[in-house]
Amino acid sequence: MFNRNRIYLAIFIGLSGLALTACGGGGSLTKDSAETPSETVVTPPPIITPPATNDWQAGVFNPASNYINQCAIPRTGNDPYNENKPYPDKAGSEFTEKMWLRSWSNETYLWYDEITDKNPSSFATVAAYFKQLKTEQTTDSGAKKDNYHYSEPTVDFYKEAQSGVVSGYGINWTFIANTPPRILRVAYLEDNSPAANSGIQRGDTILAVDDVSIDINTQSGVETLNNVIFSPTAGESHNFKIRSNDGIEKSRTITAGNITKTPVQNVNTFSTKNNTRVGYMQFNSHISVAQQGLIDAINKFKADQVDELVIDFRYNGGGLLALSSQLAYMVAGPANTDDFYYYKTIQNDKQPIEQPLPFINQEIDYSTFEGKQTLLPDLNLSKVYVLSTSGTCSASEAFINGLKGIDIEVVLIGDKTCGKPYGFTPTHNCATTYYTIQFSGANYKGFGEYADGLTPTPSPQFLADVKGCPVADDFDHQLGDSNEALLSTALYHIKNDSCPLNAQSAKKKFSYASRAADGLELTPPKSLYNTNMDLTWLNKGKSND
Numbered sequence: 001m002f003n004r005n006r007i008y009l010a011i012f013i014g015l016s017g018l019a020l021t022a023c024g025g026g027g028s029l030t031k032d033s034a035e036t037p038s039e040t041v042v043t044p045p046p047i048i049t050p051p052a053t054n055d056w057q058a059g060v061f062n063p064a065s066n067y068i069n070q071c072a073i074p075r076t077g078n079d080p081y082n083e084n085k086p087y088p089d090k091a092g093s094e095f096t097e098k099m100w101l102r103s104w105s106n107e108t109y110l111w112y113d114e115i116t117d118k119n120p121s122s123f124a125t126v127a128a129y130f131k132q133l134k135t136e137q138t139t140d141s142g143a144k145k146d147n148y149h150y151s152e153p154t155v156d157f158y159k160e161a162q163s164g165v166v167s168g169y170g171i172n173w174t175f176i177a178n179t180p181p182r183i184l185r186v187a188y189l190e191d192n193s194p195a196a197n198s199g200i201q202r203g204d205t206i207l208a209v210d211d212v213s214i215d216i217n218t219q220s221g222v223e224t225l226n227n228v229i230f231s232p233t234a235g236e237s238h239n240f241k242i243r244s245n246d247g248i249e250k251s252r253t254i255t256a257g258n259i260t261k262t263p264v265q266n267v268n269t270f271s272t273k274n275n276t277r278v279g280y281m282q283f284n285s286h287i288s289v290a291q292q293g294l295i296d297a298i299n300k301f302k303a304d305q306v307d308e309l310v311i312d313f314r315y316n317g318g319g320l321l322a323l324s325s326q327l328a329y330m331v332a333g334p335a336n337t338d339d340f341y342y343y344k345t346i347q348n349d350k351q352p353i354e355q356p357l358p359f360i361n362q363e364i365d366y367s368t369f370e371g372k373q374t375l376l377p378d379l380n381l382s383k384v385y386v387l388s389t390s391g392t393c394s395a396s397e398a399f400i401n402g403l404k405g406i407d408i409e410v411v412l413i414g415d416k417t418c419g420k421p422y423g424f425t426p427t428h429n430c431a432t433t434y435y436t437i438q439f440s441g442a443n444y445k446g447f448g449e450y451a452d453g454l455t456p457t458p459s460p461q462f463l464a465d466v467k468g469c470p471v472a473d474d475f476d477h478q479l480g481d482s483n484e485a486l487l488s489t490a491l492y493h494i495k496n497d498s499c500p501l502n503a504q505s506a507k508k509k510f511s512y513a514s515r516a517a518d519g520l521e522l523t524p525p526k527s528l529y530n531t532n533m534d535l536t537w538l539n540k541g542k543s544n545d
Contacts, residue, residue, distance in 0.1 A: 179519030264293030266480030286319020288366035318394025405443025412468035
């Protein structure tokens with residue numbers, strides 16, 4: 001049973017591939033945002049930074065603690081995200097920041113022995129040095145082994161982690177192609193967002209922004225698209241030329257704002273012709289503010305006495321692993337989860353062995369990361385349907401794998417998931433939050449090797465195969481519509497225990513033969529690929545009993 005005195009703190013990790021869903025249609029939060037506390041403004045103190053001493057020796061590593069918080073530009077004042085305590089920054093240099101990254105990576109990176117130890121002084125910036133502190137090896141499919149290595153301003157981390165607030169329009173995008181001719185469509189909208197209020201809908205295709213064509217192939221044009229679409233500053237207004245599903249072109253001017261994400265949407269119960277009651281919910285992100293929405297949804301499904309449950313994870317890049325465990329418990333209930341664990345971490349050989357994460361049966365106070373006395377509701381189901389795309393990542397994949405580990409039947413409808421069995425603890429240093437892979441995870445049966453994704457198939461053959469139906473995402477219908485391809489396939493499978501005959505052919509094919517050989521790619525900020533969290537063990541200093 002979950003011990004409320006110790007819990008797992010989940011952390012941000014991410015999406016992969018081109019079929020991405022951008023968080024809120026925007027990137028990092030602006031420093032002059034109305035919601036950004038004035039204390040977070042970085043003001044260089046009037047001190048002289050001491051010269052860096054190059055004490056780098058290849059293969060020789062001092063403890064990371066020797067360099068922590070030694071900053072080229074120390075912050076002054078108090079940290080509003082840490083009980084207004086003074087910032088820990090001390091006078092340092094870019095070299096000391098690089099040396100901290102080097103030692104920290106050597107101590108915690110899952111594949112630390114695959115990092116090439118290069119002289120930090122040979123890199124012009126701290127960011128450039130951090131970028132290469134990772135493995136360059138590939139998976140069995142030839143994909144990069146590590147696609148989840150990035151950093152962001154610490155203030156942006158706290159805003160999204162604590163309140164689900166991001167800067168943008170409230171549009172979550174999906175790339176079908178990101179080189180000319182590009183196809184960028186609206187995946188879903190945040191509730192009551194500027195985009196939703198302007199009449200933008202799921203399925204709309206972007207044609208131009210501020211008269212810059214989506215297919216422009218110059219560096220300056222691509223930078224304009226990247227900035228306006230993915231990284232708008234709150235308060236900026238931009239004009240979007242869009243083609244809707246019915247082929248009608250429309251123009252909308254949208255003002256970016258500080259968007260509060262709505263991770264749980266479209267909660268509904270369907271009754272089939274044979275009186276089977278099917279619960280459905282769209283779950284977009286495992287962030288802390290989702291906890292109450294999930295509890296409310298499960299309570300509704302319990303009151304409706306649902307026989308089956310469909311969870312729409314197609315755009316859920318992950319989030320708090322603890323929240324993922326809570327949801328798994330609420331689906332399966334104590335009869336199916338007692339005496340089993342949900343997730344076991346695998347770290348490098350320099351780290352201590354962690355206790356496995358249990359199926360968490362209590363609410364969590366995510367402001368303190370402690371458990372509450374309140375027990376979670378549950379549906380006591382032995383089967384669950386999950387809708388997926390290549391944007392289904394991390395904590396969402398852990399949900400699938402964790403339930404399979406205790407023989408809860410998971411039926412996967414849609415596309416292969418992104419393949420993200422890894423996690424890390426976001427670590428702060430000198431106003432920047434860093435993410436580097438520090439562990440992988442396995443279920444109760446010891447399986448966690450799905451770096452190339454979990455694959456829906458009517459006839460599973462491999463451990464990473466999941467019983468289900470391959471179906472393409474359907475932008476011609478709104479999410480939650482029983483006629484939408486993934487949901488309708490799930491409803492068919494519930495009735496017939498098989499995939500419809502046209503399920504495989506429903507996967508839409510796109511030809512890339514005409515794409516420009518030297519076409520420039522749109523490149524959303526890396527933070528948009530990394531919206532999910534995993535865990536680190538927190539001991540609150542209380543009894544472990």
